[in-house]
Amino acid sequence: MQPLNGYKVLDFTTLLPGPLASLVLAESGAEVIKIERPTTGDDMRHYPPMWGKSSVNFAMFNRGKKSLSIDIKDEKQREKLIPLIEQSDILIEQFRPGVMQRVGLDYETLKSINPKLIYCSITGYGQTGPKSQQAGHDLNYIGDTGLLNNSTGMNTGGQPNIQNSATLPPTLIADIAGGTYPALVNILMALIAREKTGKGCYLDIAMSDNMFMLMGFAMGEGLATNKWPKDGDALLTGGSPRYQLCQTSDGKLLAIAALEQKFWQNFCALIDLPRDMIDHKFDPKQVISKIQSIIIQQTAKHWEELFKGHDCCCTIVNTLQEAMQEQHFQSRGLFQASLTNENGDYIPALPTCLAPYFRDSLSPAKSAPLLNDN
Numbered sequence: 001m002q003p004l005n006g007y008k009v010l011d012f013t014t015l016l017p018g019p020l021a022s023l024v025l026a027e028s029g030a031e032v033i034k035i036e037r038p039t040t041g042d043d044m045r046h047y048p049p050m051w052g053k054s055s056v057n058f059a060m061f062n063r064g065k066k067s068l069s070i071d072i073k074d075e076k077q078r079e080k081l082i083p084l085i086e087q088s089d090i091l092i093e094q095f096r097p098g099v100m101q102r103v104g105l106d107y108e109t110l111k112s113i114n115p116k117l118i119y120c121s122i123t124g125y126g127q128t129g130p131k132s133q134q135a136g137h138d139l140n141y142i143g144d145t146g147l148l149n150n151s152t153g154m155n156t157g158g159q160p161n162i163q164n165s166a167t168l169p170p171t172l173i174a175d176i177a178g179g180t181y182p183a184l185v186n187i188l189m190a191l192i193a194r195e196k197t198g199k200g201c202y203l204d205i206a207m208s209d210n211m212f213m214l215m216g217f218a219m220g221e222g223l224a225t226n227k228w229p230k231d232g233d234a235l236l237t238g239g240s241p242r243y244q245l246c247q248t249s250d251g252k253l254l255a256i257a258a259l260e261q262k263f264w265q266n267f268c269a270l271i272d273l274p275r276d277m278i279d280h281k282f283d284p285k286q287v288i289s290k291i292q293s294i295i296i297q298q299t300a301k302h303w304e305e306l307f308k309g310h311d312c313c314c315t316i317v318n319t320l321q322e323a324m325q326e327q328h329f330q331s332r333g334l335f336q337a338s339l340t341n342e343n344g345d346y347i348p349a350l351p352t353c354l355a356p357y358f359r360d361s362l363s364p365a366k367s368a369p370l371l372n373d374n
Contacts, residue, residue: 002029002361007191008087010035011065012072012105013094014042016172017122017179017207019061022092024184024352027362032065033084033374041069041371052341059368060350063339067369072103081105085113090187092120096135097127107202117200118190122179126206138207141174145211150218150229151237178210181353235259241287245317252300253317256291267312271295324348337362342370 007030011022019034019042026032036042044058051059068084071077085091091110093100100106100121107119124141125131131144142148153167186203194200212219217236222228233239242264246254258267268278271294277287295303300316307314323329333356335348346365354362 001358003358005029007031007089008084009033009090009092010081010084010088011092012100013092013122015044015094016061017175017183018092018094019044020176020180021120021122021183021187022065023061023063023350024180024354025090025187026064027352027354028358029361030090034062034065034067034369035070035072035081036067036371038069038071041067045371051347052343052345053370054341054368056347059339059341062368063349064363064366065369066374067372068374069372072105075104078103078105082113085110085117088114088117089191090118090120092122092183092187094122097121097123097132111200115199116194118187118194118203119200120183120187120190120203120205122183122205122207124174124207126209127204131208136208138172138174139168141178141208142169142211145208145215146218147173147211147215149231150215150234152231154231173214174207174211177214178207179205182210184353239284241284241291244288244291246292246295248298248300248303248316249296250299250301254295254300254303255315255317257313259313263311263313266310267307267314270306270310270312332356333359336364338365340365340367342367 004025007025009022009025009030009032011018011032012035013019013022022030022032022034034042040046042058042062044061045054047055047057049056068080070080072081093105101109107117107121110117110119121127123132124136125134136144139148148169183203183205186205190201190203218229218234221234229237229239231237236243238244240259242256242258244256246256248254256267258264265278267273271291273287273291273294276282277290303314304316318326324335329335334351337349337359338346339349340346349362349366352359
């Protein structure tokens with residue numbers, strides 16, 4: 001079952017937040033048409049590494065879409081969009097505020113053509129406010145909103161850490177959690193609302209706004225106690241011995257997430273932590289240091305075997321390659337859909353957030369469009 005069969009999406013976005021959102025819509029059955037610049041297209045097409053004629057990243061985020069090359073600054077070329085706007089259910093754009101208005105493609109103009117149109121704008125800082133025109137990327141958004149400061153890896157909280165320099169996050173948090181997912185949620189809610197009202201709407205999605213939803217624990221602690229979390233000293237950012245990364249003797253990492261008391265007690269018993277350290281009479285930093293000194297004495301395989309079958313929320317940190325090959329994820333069907341290019345090469349498609357109920361209906365193999373391939 002593909003729930004969005006029959007829906008049409010015009011996608012003016014590039015790079016990551018918007019294209020990933022429209023990928024989920026395409027995988028859900030919607031017809032997605034990428035509106036791209038003539039000659040060069042989406043900037044992501046040219047990002048290394050290349051896979052065939054385009055970037056593998058472009059291929060990953062644009063599987064199953066169509067492409068239409070339009071210079072939106074050219075009035076005659078924009079006229080080609082009118083029939084598509086009349087037929088479309090959803091429009092997604094990712095320009096700075098004011099750009100679409102200057103070329104006559106803003107919501108107020110387009111709703112006179114199609115009053116049922118759901119128009120979604122994704123930006124860093126939103127359509128209003130002092131920073132609305134400020135350039136930025138993911139690191140700026142998570143830095144501006146306080147999220148990055150809670151766990152930079154700089155050890156300002158004083159706890160032992162594997163690295164001594166600042167650590168960049170391993171994924172684009174604001175782009176995906178602040179842009180892609182809120183856009184999807186609001187678009188789907190707007191479709192439900194349209195069924196009741198018959199009208200479309202305008203959605204202002206600000207990636208920086210949506211970072212605050214990710215910081216409920218830190219906000220709650222600060223507002224309730226006036227003791228705001230510092231870098232790396234909170235329960236989930238390195239301040240507790242129950243939530244840590246520890247190095248093994250062979251250089252792997254053990255992820256300890258024994259937050260609840262029953263898991264903590266199981267973990268402490270298995271590693272033979274001194275009894276007087278279990279109930280936090282000691283400074284947490286001393287307990288963390290003791291746990292690290294125990295874990296580093298044995299290999300990852302030793303700890304994996306020791307913890308197997310015991311509820312203590314401890315796992316060895318996988319590489320991405322190891323995770324993709326793991327039997328659990330293979331059995332869940334995450335990589336059953338594939339991506340192909342113009343050379344006939346195949347790789348697994350990027351898994352999206354679709355539940356198995358919808359994932360099972362995915363077409364086994366699809367490709368990303370060549371520029372102006374519709």
